[in-house]
Amino acid sequence: MGKLSNQEVLQKLTTRFGEQISIPVEPFGLLTFETGKENISEVLSFLKNDETLKFNYLTDITAVHYPEKELSIAVVYHLHSLSNNVRVRIKVFLESENPQIPTATSLWNGANWMERETYDFFGVNFIGHPDLRRILNVDDMTVFPMRKEYPLEDPNRVDKRDYFFGR
Template sequence: MTNEFVLEAITREFPESVLLSSEPYGMLTVEIKKDDIKKVIHYLKDSSLEINFLTDICGIHYPEHPAQEIGVVYHLHNMMTNFRIRLKAFMTREDTEIDSLTDLYAGANWMERETFDFYGIKFKGHPDLRPILNMEDLGYHPMLKEYKLEDGTRTDKNDAMFGR
């Protein structure tokens, strides 16, 4: 199974859903419309492509791109052919909700909870969407790039010590 074959199968089945594709480091990476991501993943799992193992779900935050500020990245794998694919879906900061994959993959449960916990992305249809690693009353999502990395008021640190 090749990247070209899988990309052609996805674009044939979902011509309006594919927004962008690339092959960084040889891995097929496809950007899909947020509302179609679950349909595409369901197709990859149940079709003859048999991409049926969900390796990972994670969030990303690009504050410099307001139209695509928040994203969800899915890594999928066909264990028989060792084919891997990365799917991305982006959304605005005001609409951070995407379909849950817990009915397709039981392992998505914890991955979606972790992504919610750190990025605030809500997964529609998730059976128990609550923080998994942070305290429930934390009040913010620590992986969003909206906080300074270091406290500017500290005098005990010199940036020259860190090569800056």
């Protein structure tokens, strides 16, 4: 049970996908890279099924909202190769108006609820998902609560004025 290095994983990815893999970094030793939504299914399948890599465990699927960016929704995948004891993070950036990405449920059954949660909180539509509906919020909710679209506090509240705190 040998450990692969991040450089070996990145080398196999760039050999296979070339320019479709971009901005590789290693924050805190975790290999992180970006790809496009049109490539994500193929990249995930390659990482899972490659005889050397064996990223057979999907740790998490989530999203992050960056309201200042043009492609403001980032869908983030965390994969773990149990036999090689190495992890990777994959980011796919989407537009905030009707964000869509292919589902990973064909590769991992556990992706089902992770994608439902990401849909519920960020509004990401996973194309091909067998049962994409809200999982934690009420069904008739019309907003996605983890998006940073609304101010955190009411600007008209008078009890939050600086002069109450000696500023």
